Amino acid sequence: MNELLAVAGRLHPLLLHLPIGFVAGLAALETLGALRRAPPPLAVMATLTRLTQLAAAAAITTGLLLEQEGGYPEALADQHRNVALAFFVVSLAMGRFVRSEARRTAFRVSLGLALVLVGVAGHLGGSITHGGNFLFEPLEEHAPPKPAVEPPAQPREVAEAPTAVATNVVEQVPASAVRSTFEERIAPLFAASCTNCHGEDKRKGRLAMHTREGLERGGSSGPAFVAGDVAASLLVQRLELPLDDEEHMPPADKPQPSAHDVALLKAWIAAGAPFEGQVELRVESFAVPAASTTPIAQKPATTTVQSAPPAAPIAPPPAALEALRRELAHVQPVSQTDPLLWIDFAAPAAEMDDARVRALLEPLVEHVAELSLARTRIGDATLELLARMPQLRKLDLRATLVTDAGARWLAAAPRLRELIAAQTSLGDATLAELAKSGALERLVLWNSAATEAGIAALQAARPALVIESGALPNAAVLEAESEVKFTSDAPLPGAEAAPAALTPLNARCPVSDAPVNPKYAVVFEGKVVGFCCPNCPKEFWADPKAFAEKLK
Ligand code: HEC
Incomplete structure (x- = not known):
């Protein structure tokens, strides 16, 4: 539905010409009629006026939809909308006056006003799409350049x-x-x-x-x-x-x-x-300690010590944590002092699509600080959710199905500091969006669709941003993969800690009987149980008691 509305909004550039045409036609007919002293019949004018109203309504509705997409200069958009609405109101007045010959003068006055308003609305609209000084730009060619303060074209050290x-x-x-x-x-x-x-x-x-x-x-x-x-x-x-x-x-x-x-x-x-x-x-x-993203201190800084990041307002809903664990997603507090959550979908990645990830994360949007969706099958629909995570600061999207179409959501995540977009189809359009992301400090683009030109443009716009594009002679994996852990009962705020060492007590997988790979381990009743592959823990959790015998 949202997509349909967006399509409707994009009809605005087409529809906006209709009211302009109708009003211009009305004005031409009325002027010619007056000059020839043979005013056009009111019935004709009334029909044209009605068409003007309908066209204005259509143009305004689609314009409002288009505005929802965002990215337009607000001040201009406000003025454009207000003048357009004024035009619509005046067209309604025209509709009343056009009914009787006695009010012909009032009709003419309102028609004149409508013509002016539609002209102004058109000019403002043009400024929105072509830039504020589009109309008079040719006259300014030779004027001295404005002392504008703009980002540098090239980063300079x-x-x-x-x-x-x-x-x-x-x-x-x-x-x-x-x-x-x-x-x-x-x-x-x-x-x-x-x-x-x-x-x-x-x-x-x-x-x-x-x-x-x-x-x-x-x-x-x-x-x-x-x-x-x-x-x-x-x-x-x-x-x-x-x-x-x-x-x-x-x-x-x-x-x-x-x-x-x-x-x-x-x-x-x-x-x-x-x-x-x-x-x-x-x-x-x-500088602030690397652990803290938040440039926030209680008092104006007289010291360089920063307060801890603001705690989530309430504890995460236990049912939502439980649901994540049932799906074998890893969830635990970021640190002892920071109750916000670190969530990693590494284990069940292959089965995780937009619908499932969204259902799991929706109740936790307030609480997620670090999130890995690497290798899941999520696409842009999940990005919308991420934009609503006020505390999200680290995000791993490597090898997911996200596209440039969802980039604006990434740019909207208010605190996103680190983004791994390696092995995705994200390209220059995304980089252009990310230039607007105020918090971003580090971006990993290895094997993405970003081009050198796009990266250079982003770097120019955001000189302080660290971009790892993998354009190194040896484009090896830039970031060591974090180890897959199945700590389905990792400690939660207030809960007891898991065993310190994750060395499995068993040598053979309780499900398949194959040798254990210590990467795939779960904590069960305080003991570390190892498996051969990422799939066996699921079977194990379905009914742990069935395997108890093999663990003795
Ligand atoms: C989304 C709009 C918005 C953005 C972005 C924004 N501000 Fe503001 N700012 C406001 C509004 C609205 C006010 C007036 C209300 C107030 O004083 O809080 C304001 C007021 C201020 C004032 C007080 C001005 C005065 O003399 O009263 C300062 C200083 C300020 N902003 C700094 C900043 C800085 C620095 C940034 C960027 C890091 C910024 N603002 C970004 C909306 C914004």
Whole structure:
């Protein structure tokens, strides 16, 4: 159904021409009629007006559907929608006036207004698809370039350009040829996480972050930063508020910048917030422990110690954990201090498709932090679910059936820090989406459909992102496979721990009698039972007692 609606939405670019045509026709008929002093018959005008209304309704409905797909500049989309709705209302008024000759003047006035509105709506619509200055762009060819702050075209290592050299260069070549540290490292970060709402089109809190002037001016609460004073800088304060604080930036449902990005911003402010020239950013002084993804501290940071990631609001529903274990999925808390879940579908991978994975994970969306779906048969339908996992930070999708069509869901996962997309058909379209993912720090693309050009573009947009594309001379497996474990009763929050060593007590598989492969072991009644292959544990769990004899 959703797909059908999306198709309907995509009829918008076709249907939108109908109301324009009808109104233009009405206006032409009425004008010619007036000039010839022989106004067209009202019946004809009434029919055309009715058609205008229907066409406007169709164009607006499909437009609203298209908007649901997202990705349009909000401010322009708002204006476009409002003007279109105003046009529809005016077309209704035309419908009333066209009924009697006595109201012909009112009809003409409303027709004129409709013509203007449809023109404005059309122009705004054009700006949405072709860019804000589409209409007047040819006139601007020779105007001096705007001092816009945009992500660099090529990532450049600061280390390559020591300060002294850089300043010399600035004196010798046009300023535009040398990018400042701000342009290289800070502006892209704002562009990725902030300027949607604090930029050209929107200035939430009266703060614009897409230009130097805007940043220096600050917002409705005053200056956005205090050069040299990290803790006193509003930008940092807002970023470090707890995620559930209303004033946390960016808003909790939006992609969050990575801890590294936050450290970078702090280092820049600490360095005196310079907009010009190359400076060294001492990111290490603000780095957070690798274990914590969340750039969140209770107070504005005066120390570099970060609080633990926010705990899931409630304990995971036991029935959902039970269901996962019945399917032989591995589930356990991420660590002793972090009750969020690590779930691995390695064992039952071959049987796991979208429907089953979604059914199993839906009750746990709040609780999943690390998830491996490697080699399962899931596709894009599961990605939609992942986008709704507020705590998800590590995701392994290797050798799954996901496609570029689902990429926007990946980009929407607010905290996704590490993504393994190796051996998938994910390509450049996905990389373009991932450029928007504020939290992503590491991306593994070995044997995916991504091209060198796509990877270079992503790297340019997100210089800090670590991309492992396997474009190494020896494109071996980049990441050691994690060992398959069948700890069906791994400890849960509050539960007792499993035996420390997973050395099976048996030498032969209780199900098949073949030699045990220690990779396939389960913990049963406190003992480690080994199997020959991933299938036997299932049979074992179906009725453990039947095999008890063989384990003696
Ligand atoms: C989805 C929209 C959205 C995004 C993205 C967003 N903000 Fe905001 N921001 C707002 C809104 C709305 C306000 C005004 C309400 C408020 O003050 O909380 C605001 C206010 C602020 C303010 C206070 C301005 C003032 O002077 O009162 C700061 C600072 C800020 N944002 C920083 C950021 C930073 C830094 C980012 C990126 C890391 C960011 N915002 C991303 C919506 C957004």
